[in-house]
Amino acid sequence: MFVTSAFAQESAPSADTSHAATGGDTHSGTSVPAEAHGTFPPFNPETFPSQLLWLAITFGLFYLFLKRVVMPRVGGIIDVRNDRISQDLDQAAKLKGEADAAVAAYEQELAEAKKNANSIGQQANDAAKAEADTARKKIEAALDGKLGEAEARIASIKANAMKEVGSIAEDTASAIVEALVGGKASKAEIAAAVKSVAR
Amino acid sequence: MAADKVDPIHQFHINKLIPIEIGGYDLSFTNSALFMVATVVVAAAFLFLTTSSRSLVPGRLQSVSEMAYEFVGNMLRDAAGTQGMKFFPFVFSLFMFVLVANLLGLFPYFFTVTSHIIVTFGLAALVIGTVVVYGFMKHGLGFLKLFVPHGVPVFLLPLVVLIEVISFVSRPVSLSVRLFANMLAGHITLKVFSGFVVSLSALGAVGVAGSILPLAMAVALTALELLVAFLQAYVFAVLTCMYLNDALHPGH
Numbered sequence: 452m453f454v455t456s457a458f459a460q461e462s463a464p465s466a467d468t469s470h471a472a473t474g475g476d477t478h479s480g481t482s483v484p485a486e487a488h489g490t491f492p493p494f495n496p497e498t499f500p501s502q503l504l505w506l507a508i509t510f511g512l513f514y515l516f517l518k519r520v521v522m523p524r525v526g527g528i529i530d531v532r533n534d535r536i537s538q539d540l541d542q543a544a545k546l547k548g549e550a551d552a553a554v555a556a557y558e559q560e561l562a563e564a565k566k567n568a569n570s571i572g573q574q575a576n577d578a579a580k581a582e583a584d585t586a587r588k589k590i591e592a593a594l595d596g597k598l599g600e601a602e603a604r605i606a607s608i609k610a611n612a613m614k615e616v617g618s619i620a621e622d623t624a625s626a627i628v629e630a631l632v633g634g635k636a637s638k639a640e641i642a643a644a645v646k647s648v649a650r
Numbered sequence: 651m652a653a654d655k656v657d658p659i660h661q662f663h664i665n666k667l668i669p670i671e672i673g674g675y676d677l678s679f680t681n682s683a684l685f686m687v688a689t690v691v692v693a694a695a696f697l698f699l700t701t702s703s704r705s706l707v708p709g710r711l712q713s714v715s716e717m718a719y720e721f722v723g724n725m726l727r728d729a730a731g732t733q734g735m736k737f738f739p740f741v742f743s744l745f746m747f748v749l750v751a752n753l754l755g756l757f758p759y760f761f762t763v764t765s766h767i768i769v770t771f772g773l774a775a776l777v778i779g780t781v782v783v784y785g786f787m788k789h790g791l792g793f794l795k796l797f798v799p800h801g802v803p804v805f806l807l808p809l810v811v812l813i814e815v816i817s818f819v820s821r822p823v824s825l826s827v828r829l830f831a832n833m834l835a836g837h838i839t840l841k842v843f844s845g846f847v848v849s850l851s852a853l854g855a856v857g858v859a860g861s862i863l864p865l866a867m868a869v870a871l872t873a874l875e876l877l878v879a880f881l882q883a884y885v886f887a888v889l890t891c892m893y894l895n896d897a898l899h900p901g902h
Contacts, residue, residue, distance in 0.1 A: 492662040492766075493834065498682070499768045500675040502664075505683035506772045510747055513690040517746070518739035521697045525719045528704050528712075535706060 620645045658841035662765055662834070682769070685754060685761040693750040718746065722887060729891035730898055737894050740780065744773060745887040752833060752879030756872065764882075765833040767826060774826035777890045785897040796900040825889055832882050836875045843868040 492498070621641050628636045668679035697718075700711035708716055722742045726734050748764060755762025763769050785793035797814040798807070846864035850857040 491659065492664060493830070494767065495664070497676060498664045498680065498766075501670075501677045501680055502682050502766060502768045503772050504677050505679070505686050506769055509683070509686040509690045510743070510773070510776075513694060513747055514739065514743040516690075516694050517697070517743045521694070521701070522719070522739055522742065524701050524704070525697070525716060528701060528708075529716060529720070531704075532706055 617645060620648075658838045658845065661761070661837060661841060664766075681761045682763060682766060685751070685763050686769075689747060689751040689754055689763060692754065693746045696750075697746070718742075718749075725884075725888060726891045726894075729888065730895035733898050734891065734894055737780070741887055741890055741894070744777070744890055745883055748773070748829065748886050749880065749883035752883055753876075755833065755837065756875055756879060762833055762837055764829055765837055767830045770830040771822065771826035773829075773886075774822040777825065777893055778822040781893045781897040784894075785900060788897070789900055793897070793900045796896055800901070821889075821893060825886065829882050829886055832878055836871070836878055840868060840871050840875060843871060 621638070624641050624645055625636060625638070628634075628641065664680045664682050666676075666678040666680050667684060670677045670679060696711075697715050700709075700715045703709070703712065705712060719742065722745050723735070723738060726738055726741050730737070751763040754760055755765065782793075785796070789795075797811050797818065799810060799814070802810050843864045847861045847868065850861035850864065853860075
């Protein structure tokens with residue numbers, strides 16, 4: 452009601468032209484029903500039953516066709532695809548897990564190998580150091596031995612030399628006494644005198 | 651015939667193609683009926699043929715069908731929840747019917763089914779009829795809670811109920827008039843501008859030069875009408891979803 456009145460007001464001028472136009476139209480033989488000329492076509496109640504009937508028929512068939520044929524099919528396509536995608540995602544996740552495990556195992560092995568390499572290096576280092584130490588000690592001991600021998604020889608040479616110093620001093624002293632006093636001093640006296648001086 | 655070409659109302663005339671009259675009612679197969687059949691055939695054939703290969707990786711046309719399907723499905727799920735999905739075939743049929751009818755109407759010399767109020771009203775009445783029948787079937791008299799919102803003071807209740815009832819009753823009207831008026835107005839405007847082009851170019855060189863502007867307008871309006879055709883089908887389907895939601899959950 453509200454709609455019809457509002458529209459009629461708005462379209463009054465164009466409805467007039469429609470009168471004239473469609474008036475000429477009937478003469479030229481188009482099959483516009485004579486009743487339709489008076490009203491604006493969408494508001495002509497004469498066409499309502501036919502339009503409703505054909506709308507019901509066509510839309511009803513369309514609905515049935517979509518419901519029975521098209522929608523199960525499209526829904527099926529989408530379901531299959533979603534299943535496939537989730538399957539593929541699962542597969543990908545599984546493969547990723549495997550790859551991660553492989554990487555972890557590899558890293559563990561690498562760490563172990565590094566540890567082994569370190570310990571081997573350490574051992575080698577220690578062994579080399581120990582060997583060097585023993586070698587050094589041996590050389591030091593040998594050197595010490597030689598040093599001791601040399602010192603002993605020096606001491607004996609010194610002792611010999613000191614012994615000879617006593618006899619030289621006695622000879623010298625007796626010669627001096629002879630020269631100064633002119634008499635011969637006994638050997639025992641000179642030795643005692645030298646000994647007391649050397650003390 | 652020349653006047654015929656520029657008459658913007660001519661395109662809405664209904665011509666009887668096969669006269670049928672039963673029980674005093676004129677049930678003729680008209681050009682409107684022909685285009686309803688065309689709409690249904692085009693829509694059904696498109697959906698049927700594009701999905702016939704059932705490709706896992708869809709081609710372009712199959713994507714279009716699937717997009718329409720999922721678009722309407724999401725629309726209904728958003729508006730009415732998973733319970734509303736039992737109406738999916740209905741809403742999808744409505745959307746496709748209105749969309750294809752609107753799009754077919756854009757072809758020159760084609761009849762626009764949705765530019766007749768009785769067609770859009772028939773579809774809207776179908777929607778509201780479904781809402782009412784299903785609402786009472788599912789909730790019994792509890793469906794009437796639709797008209798009694800929660801948390802309204804008692805002294806305001808009569809007024810609010812009255813407003814709710816009026817708003818409910820006006821739904822089929824607004825739903826049908828929105829689609830009808832959009833299609834009608836769009837096609838009249840398009841025809842008027844195209845008519846200008848024809849009449850002006852009949853006036854010689856100056857007229858031809860002057861007809862460039864209405865021609866550009868007609869081109870721009872065609873693009874706009876394409877948008878409107880999609881938009882109105884979308885609006886019709888969205889509102890249908892919202893009304894169906896009321897039938898499913900009447901307690902707001």
